[in-house]
Amino acid sequence: xxxxxxxxxxxxxxxxxxxxxxxxxxxxxxxxxxxxxxxxxxxxxxxxxxxxxxxxxxxxxxxxxxxxxxx
Amino acid sequence: xxxxxxxxxxxxxxxxxxxxxxxxxxxxxxxxxxxxxxxxxxxxxxxxxxxxxxxxxxxxxxxxxxxxxxxxxxxxxxxxxxxxxxxxxxxxxxxxxxxxxxxxxxxxxxxxxxxxxxxxxxxxxxxxxxxxxxxxxxxxxxxxxxxxxxxxxxxxxxxxxxxxxxxxxxxxxxxxxxxxxxxxxxxxxxxxxxxxxxxxxxxxxxxxxxxxxxxxxxxxxx
Numbered sequence: 001x002x003x004x005x006x007x008x009x010x011x012x013x014x015x016x017x018x019x020x021x022x023x024x025x026x027x028x029x030x031x032x033x034x035x036x037x038x039x040x041x042x043x044x045x046x047x048x049x050x051x052x053x054x055x056x057x058x059x060x061x062x063x064x065x066x067x068x069x070x071x
Numbered sequence: 072x073x074x075x076x077x078x079x080x081x082x083x084x085x086x087x088x089x090x091x092x093x094x095x096x097x098x099x100x101x102x103x104x105x106x107x108x109x110x111x112x113x114x115x116x117x118x119x120x121x122x123x124x125x126x127x128x129x130x131x132x133x134x135x136x137x138x139x140x141x142x143x144x145x146x147x148x149x150x151x152x153x154x155x156x157x158x159x160x161x162x163x164x165x166x167x168x169x170x171x172x173x174x175x176x177x178x179x180x181x182x183x184x185x186x187x188x189x190x191x192x193x194x195x196x197x198x199x200x201x202x203x204x205x206x207x208x209x210x211x212x213x214x215x216x217x218x219x220x221x222x223x224x225x226x227x228x229x230x231x232x233x234x235x236x237x238x239x240x241x242x243x244x245x246x247x248x249x250x251x252x253x254x255x256x257x258x259x260x261x262x263x264x265x266x267x268x269x270x271x272x273x274x275x276x277x278x279x280x281x282x283x284x285x286x287x288x289x290x291x292x293x
Contacts, residue, residue: 002103003173039109039148040102045105 003047010053010070017044017071018053024060076214086192086219093117093208093216094190097252101160102148102178107214113209114147114237118228119193123155123163129282131205132164133173134230146212147237149177154188157181174187210238211244246292259289 003014012016020033024044027045031038048054048063053067063071077222079094096107107115118135132151139149149191153160166176182203193203205222217240238248243263248260264286265271271285280288 001123038112039105041107043103043105 004043004051004053010048013040014044014048015071017041018048018063018067021054021061021063024057027062030061037045075261081238087190087216089216089219090198091138092103092217093210093211093214096190098152098182098187099157100180101157101164102177105150105178105180108151110148112212112213113151113242114142114145114212115214116142116147116233117150117152117187117191117208117271118204118236119152119191121199121204121224122153124166127225128153129163129171129229132167133171134174134228135177136173136175136228138175138234141158141234142237145237145241151177151179152182152187152193153179154182154194154201156183166247195221203205207233209240238262242292248290248292251289259291260288262288264288 001016002011004010004058012032017030017036018035020030022037025033027038027041030045031041034041036044045054047054048067049056049061052064053063053070091166091182093107095107097104101231105237120131122128123175135149135151155163155231159179160179164179168174180187185194188203191206191208193206195204198204204224205226205228207218207220207228208216209218211217218236220228220233220236235255238256239254241255242260245251247263248259249263251259251261254260259281262274266276274280274288275282275285277288280290282288
């Protein structure tokens with residue numbers, strides 16, 4: 001896991017990503033907003049979707065209630 | 072048992088082919104699990120090195136890290152690989168920064184099961200059965216394999232040539248031209264040769280080109 005630590009906390013880059021998607025954004029928009037490479041954003045979103053910290057709808061990603069507890 | 076061993080020995084190793092889609096993979100890296108498809112939309116240099124904590128590889132890693140910003144300006148990412156663990160990669164990257172002052176900013180694949188190395192033909196058994204050779208695979212933003220370079224274990228790669236290669240490929244895509252030997256950005260490019268007699272006759276009359284003959288014309292880019 002690259003974003004979620006074994007104790008359930010998230011990394012600083014994951015917090016920055018989560019904080020950027022209070023409103024739904026595409027991975028490209030997130031990449032621009034947080035200044036992380038697009039490949040890293042895509043990988044992080046995949047991991048955080050599996051951890052239910054993020055949800056995807058029509059290609060846009062938004063933070064979940066569980067995700068908000070992490071930031 | 073003998074049949075299986077014989078069959079394994081007869082297996083012909085394959086390498087990817089230029090102009091075809093790059094083999095997809097998912098791998099453990101120093102930046103977490105990454106899929107090749109994560110890089111879609113940007114150019115990518117996938118390169119292998121023989122082993123962490125070895126001198127030639129260390130000079131190459133510093134070289135790659137030093138051109139990383141220039142590559143990113145060209146919408147090109149870097150992805151390293153060797154048959155080492157992710158912990159070894161992390162320790163080596165930290166060591167390079169601590170002892171040699173160079174931060175390693177790109178992800179490195181920990182290909183312990185040789186899955187990616189096998190797909191890309193990175194292991195040359197004549198050199199080493201346990202290490203990847205110094206391979207470079209250039210993929211465009213659609214993940215088509217555009218160039219391959221193979222260097223032996225003994226010889227470090229030339230970062231200028233890797234930069235020049237990306238510049239040349241992107242120039243070809245943008246302007247529909249080819250680039251001559253030793254070409255550098257700003258120099259004249261090659262106009263693709265005509266395919267018919269009529270086009271050849273028209274080509275030699277075209278004052279917009281610098282032609283040595285009908286098949287050999289250069290021009291400046293705008």
